[in-house]
Amino acid sequence: MPGQPAAQTRPWLLFSLLPVAGAILVLVALGSIAFGAADINIQDVLASFSHFDAKDTGHLIIQTLRLPRALTAILVGAALGVAGAIMQGLTRNPLADPGLLGIEAGATLAVVSGIFLFKISALPVYALFAFVGGTLTVLAVYALSAMGRGGVTPYKLTIVGAALTALLASLTTTILLFDQRSLEEVRFWLAGSVAGRSMELVTQSLPFILGGLALALIFGRQITTLSLGEDVARGLGQNVGWIKAISAVIVVVLAGGAVALAGPIGFIGLVVPHMVRMFTGVDYRWTLPYAALVGASLLVLSDLVGRVLVRPLEMPVGIMTAAIGGPVFIYLVRSKIKR
Amino acid sequence: MSLLQTQDLSLGYGPLAIIEALSLAAPSGQITALIGPNGCGKSTVLRGMARLLRPRQGSVLLDGRAIHSLPTKQMARELGILPQAPTAPEGISVRELVAQGRYPHQAWFQQWSQADEQALQTALDLTHLQPLAERAVDTLSGGQRQRAWIAMALAQETNILLLDEPTTYLDLAHQLEILNLLADLNQQGKTIIMVLHDLNLAAAYADRLVALREGQIFAQGSPAEVLTEETVEQVFGIKSRIVPHPVTGLPLCLPLSQRVPA
Numbered sequence: 001m002p003g004q005p006a007a008q009t010r011p012w013l014l015f016s017l018l019p020v021a022g023a024i025l026v027l028v029a030l031g032s033i034a035f036g037a038a039d040i041n042i043q044d045v046l047a048s049f050s051h052f053d054a055k056d057t058g059h060l061i062i063q064t065l066r067l068p069r070a071l072t073a074i075l076v077g078a079a080l081g082v083a084g085a086i087m088q089g090l091t092r093n094p095l096a097d098p099g100l101l102g103i104e105a106g107a108t109l110a111v112v113s114g115i116f117l118f119k120i121s122a123l124p125v126y127a128l129f130a131f132v133g134g135t136l137t138v139l140a141v142y143a144l145s146a147m148g149r150g151g152v153t154p155y156k157l158t159i160v161g162a163a164l165t166a167l168l169a170s171l172t173t174t175i176l177l178f179d180q181r182s183l184e185e186v187r188f189w190l191a192g193s194v195a196g197r198s199m200e201l202v203t204q205s206l207p208f209i210l211g212g213l214a215l216a217l218i219f220g221r222q223i224t225t226l227s228l229g230e231d232v233a234r235g236l237g238q239n240v241g242w243i244k245a246i247s248a249v250i251v252v253v254l255a256g257g258a259v260a261l262a263g264p265i266g267f268i269g270l271v272v273p274h275m276v277r278m279f280t281g282v283d284y285r286w287t288l289p290y291a292a293l294v295g296a297s298l299l300v301l302s303d304l305v306g307r308v309l310v311r312p313l314e315m316p317v318g319i320m321t322a323a324i325g326g327p328v329f330i331y332l333v334r335s336k337i338k339r
Numbered sequence: 340m341s342l343l344q345t346q347d348l349s350l351g352y353g354p355l356a357i358i359e360a361l362s363l364a365a366p367s368g369q370i371t372a373l374i375g376p377n378g379c380g381k382s383t384v385l386r387g388m389a390r391l392l393r394p395r396q397g398s399v400l401l402d403g404r405a406i407h408s409l410p411t412k413q414m415a416r417e418l419g420i421l422p423q424a425p426t427a428p429e430g431i432s433v434r435e436l437v438a439q440g441r442y443p444h445q446a447w448f449q450q451w452s453q454a455d456e457q458a459l460q461t462a463l464d465l466t467h468l469q470p471l472a473e474r475a476v477d478t479l480s481g482g483q484r485q486r487a488w489i490a491m492a493l494a495q496e497t498n499i500l501l502l503d504e505p506t507t508y509l510d511l512a513h514q515l516e517i518l519n520l521l522a523d524l525n526q527q528g529k530t531i532i533m534v535l536h537d538l539n540l541a542a543a544y545a546d547r548l549v550a551l552r553e554g555q556i557f558a559q560g561s562p563a564e565v566l567t568e569e570t571v572e573q574v575f576g577i578k579s580r581i582v583p584h585p586v587t588g589l590p591l592c593l594p595l596s597q598r599v600p601a
Contacts, residue, residue: 228427229422231420235389235415237411239411
């Protein structure tokens with residue numbers, strides 16, 4: 001066997017690169033605000049922050065379209081990266097992502113049935129339905145997994161999550177097949193997008209996502225210990241039930257908040273934790289902050305590329321993350337299988 | 340010294356009762372091995388004693404205190420546990436894994452202390468893992484990997500170590516490597532309680548054997564007292580001959596196979 005060293009980086013290096021990762025995020029976010037369908041020069045971009053003029057179209061575009069868009073991408077990317085990392089650690093399943101617990105399928109069904117039954121049509125209402133639907137689905141997955149011998153195990157969560165996802169997805173398809181209007185209404189939401197979110201919606205979801213991120217960072221060490229397995233963590237004196245419950249709350253708030261804001265966006269929650277762990281190793285005190293920064297940067301960048309590529313049209317960011325994340329994911333799977 | 344014992348302990352999963360009213364004491368400073376056929380409840384008893392399983396009735400006592408009613412972190416400073424065939428997260432280094440053993444000694448935002456580093460180094464020394472400290476656990480051989488897990492439990496600095504089949508999946512040389520390590524630790528004062536499959540290894544390494552059958556203690560005592568032809572037949576349902584080990588004189592169980600050479 002080759003003498004392969006563990007992915008171990010000195011804490012001071014991890015610590016000093018954190019501001020670098022933060023700076024990269026700020027740069028891509030500025031890029032996302034500066035570039036778009038309309039050409040607005042950088043002086044105007046800066047002026048819209050310092051001397052906002054409501055009569056200037058450029059200023060309006062920056063402040064009401066591009067800034068909320070960049071903030072949405074940052075929040076959603078960070079939330080998905082962190083939620084995915086926690087799920088992969090606790091289910092000990094490297095392919096886990098927020099979709100695994102049925103959050104996205106539940107959110108989608110809630111939005112589609114909301115449109116079909118209650119004729120909802122505004123994004124903030126979609127967000128509410130998505131959040132409630134996602135949360136209810138996770139609770140159902142948890143309750144079903146808790147039945148039978150041994151209580152909730154990662155294995156049962158995976159199976160129940162996959163089964164429920166399939167069930168909910170087929171219900172969604174059924175509604176969309178029977179009701180053309182729902183399909184028209186929801187098509188763009190289904191692709192996942194960070195465009196067109198109002199500043200109000202962003203500020204409404206801000207406390208949820210920031211709260212989830214803060215909890216995740218606080219519980220990083222506990223999550224690392226739990227990732228060794230429940231019996232080991234219990235043997236080390238951890239109150240496993242309590243840490244599992246908190247982790248579940250974090251994942252629901254983050255993934256539910258993300259899907260509420262942007263619709264289902266794939267691959268960020270799956271790929272980002274793997275990218276980050278190559279560098280940070282398995283200590284979640286480091287994995288989680290980096291997953292937040294890298295996830296946010298990747299989503300902002302995907303959105304930016306989606307706008308620049310087919311300018312003046314736009315590619316929904318959910319399609320861009322699939323285009324970028326798919327190949328990365330295949331690479332990850334192949335390199336893991338080789339070992 | 341610390342004495343771990345069960346008092347009228349009943350354990351089970353869901354509606355299934357596995358152990359009923361079992362009373363058992365593991366003398367301190369000794370190696371106690373639980374033996375018995377598959378499904379006799381030996382792992383369940385160990386899990387109960389390791390507080391991985393809540394008692395339905397009765398209690399597990401450490402120096403007279405019921406371990407299930409004490410704070411779990413405090414118990415983790417007194418009882419070290421190695422579950423059966425644990426798997427390490429991919430890419431975790433030996434050092435990182437062993438450092439996790441310090442969990443019960445650390446408060447919420449406490450930094451890695453001098454005492455933590457000391458315990459980590461001692462655990463690596465005792466298990467001869469210093470040269471492998473930076474290696475990823477999943478790249479090690481089975482025996483090295485098991486030593487890394489034992490090192491994690493050692494970093495916990497407990498008087499008692501409970502192990503559930505620490506030699507599963509290991510070849511004979513690695514089984515001996517692990518059992519020799521445990522014997523060394525016992526020499527230095529650790530009380531060891533473990534589940535073992537192999538009767539002859541159990542007789543060679545344990546001071547005390549506890550033979551279980553259908554959730555009950557069938558026999559307990561020194562290897563010579565427990566490992567008899569009658570007990571083997573009653574507990575495992577097989578015929579055997581017990582002969583003294585030619586070198587150590589300890590009992591050796593030779594099962595009688597159906598196949599007799601012509």
